[in-house]
Amino acid sequence: MAPLINILWLLPIQFSMLFVKVNGAKIPAIIVFGDSSVDAGNNNYITTVARSNFQPYGRDFNGGRPTGRFSNGKITSDFISEAFGLKNTIPAYLDPSYHISDFATGVTFASAATGYDNATSDVLSVIPLWKQLEYYKDYKKKLRAYLGDRRANDVISHALYMISVGTNDFLENYYAIPGRSSEYTVEEYENFLVGIAASFTEKLYELGARKISLGGLPPMGCMPLERTGNFMGGSECVESFNNLAADFNGRLNSLVIKQNNKFHGMQMVLSDPYGILLDIIRKPGDYGFEETGVACCATGMFEMGYACSRSNPFTCSDADKFVFWDSFHPTQKTCSIIAHYIVKHPLANFLSH
Numbered sequence: 001m002a003p004l005i006n007i008l009w010l011l012p013i014q015f016s017m018l019f020v021k022v023n024g025a026k027i028p029a030i031i032v033f034g035d036s037s038v039d040a041g042n043n044n045y046i047t048t049v050a051r052s053n054f055q056p057y058g059r060d061f062n063g064g065r066p067t068g069r070f071s072n073g074k075i076t077s078d079f080i081s082e083a084f085g086l087k088n089t090i091p092a093y094l095d096p097s098y099h100i101s102d103f104a105t106g107v108t109f110a111s112a113a114t115g116y117d118n119a120t121s122d123v124l125s126v127i128p129l130w131k132q133l134e135y136y137k138d139y140k141k142k143l144r145a146y147l148g149d150r151r152a153n154d155v156i157s158h159a160l161y162m163i164s165v166g167t168n169d170f171l172e173n174y175y176a177i178p179g180r181s182s183e184y185t186v187e188e189y190e191n192f193l194v195g196i197a198a199s200f201t202e203k204l205y206e207l208g209a210r211k212i213s214l215g216g217l218p219p220m221g222c223m224p225l226e227r228t229g230n231f232m233g234g235s236e237c238v239e240s241f242n243n244l245a246a247d248f249n250g251r252l253n254s255l256v257i258k259q260n261n262k263f264h265g266m267q268m269v270l271s272d273p274y275g276i277l278l279d280i281i282r283k284p285g286d287y288g289f290e291e292t293g294v295a296c297c298a299t300g301m302f303e304m305g306y307a308c309s310r311s312n313p314f315t316c317s318d319a320d321k322f323v324f325w326d327s328f329h330p331t332q333k334t335c336s337i338i339a340h341y342i343v344k345h346p347l348a349n350f351l352s353h
């Protein structure tokens with residue numbers, strides 16, 4: 001008798017779990033667009049110098065593998081996927097070792113060094129945002145062939161879409177090379193970028209996306225590269241860049257409100273890393289960090305990509321003590337803290353329904 005009773009007890013639980021699935025309540029996949037903050041190695045398969053598929057990158061990744069993530073290990077989007085009960089890493093769409101069966105629960109089209117602005121992706125010949133959307137259309141066709149129309153449509157309409165881009169438009173483009181800064185005031189440029197974000201999210205909506213996480217900018221004046229350039233200011237964070245990031249995030253937040261009102265069923269949120277990252281930088285000890293101003297890799301002052309070579313004798317031994325891995329990108333540990341903050345706050349509603 002006892003086993004039968006156990007089975008009867010279990011039945012309602014199984015049915016209720018099934019009910020949740022049928023409702024499509026859970027996030028079935030995470031689909032990512034953006035720059036190095038969320039690129040898992042797409043740039044390995046294009047011709048560009050914006051690369052990181054060599055040591056010491058990835059030295060704390062599964063088996064010490066340099067995948068093309070700009071980190072010593074995993075990146076924020078990987079931790080978010082894990083927190084949603086999906087895969088513990090999100091694979092790069094252009095990586096031929098993955099297939100549609102892998103991409104069905106998560107994929108990234110992101111490309112390091114890209115921006116909202118086509119002129120930003122041109123600087124280092126990386127994948128522009130519009131092209132990432134073309135790859136997404138291609139992905140949708142493959143997903144339909146793999147899962148069938150009904151299940152594929154379910155994934156497409158319930159997936160979480162993440163967009164994480166914008167820092168390079170300012171630091172690699174507007175403030176680094178002539179061109180945009182002679183065409184636009186910084187405020188006009190911000191509005192130009194927000195306009196691109198508006199049309200990008202509208203196109204995503206038309207293609208079936210509903211749950212969208214629009215990424216805010218980090219306090220970009222605190223990146224070691226910018227601090228190194230601020231030698232007149234004692235290598236402190238560059239306030240003007242931080243203020244610009246905060247101002248831009250405010251404009252993105254207005255866009256989120258506007259799009260949610262305009263498009264029926266749209267559930268867009270702003271995933272803003274600014275506050276949490278600034279808190280880490282101001283109170284590193286609270287999070288177990290020891291160094292905020294310079295990065296782990298090489299001298300930590302300006303190196304990233306190829307300059308972060310394996311042979312550099314200055315590279316730190318324990319990246320977990322550092323907020324930044326290279327002069328532009330956070331360590332795996334920082335990414336993990338940001339991801340958990342984002343999941344707990346802006347994305348919290350998507351965890352339950």
Ligand SMILES: *[C@@H]1O[C@H](CO)[C@@H](O)[C@H](O)[C@H]1NC(C)=O
Pocket residue numbers: 118130196
């Ligand atoms: C970027 O380039 C694509 C392809 O040429 C074009 O369709 C798009 O309008 C451009 N975006 C902007 C904002 O100029």
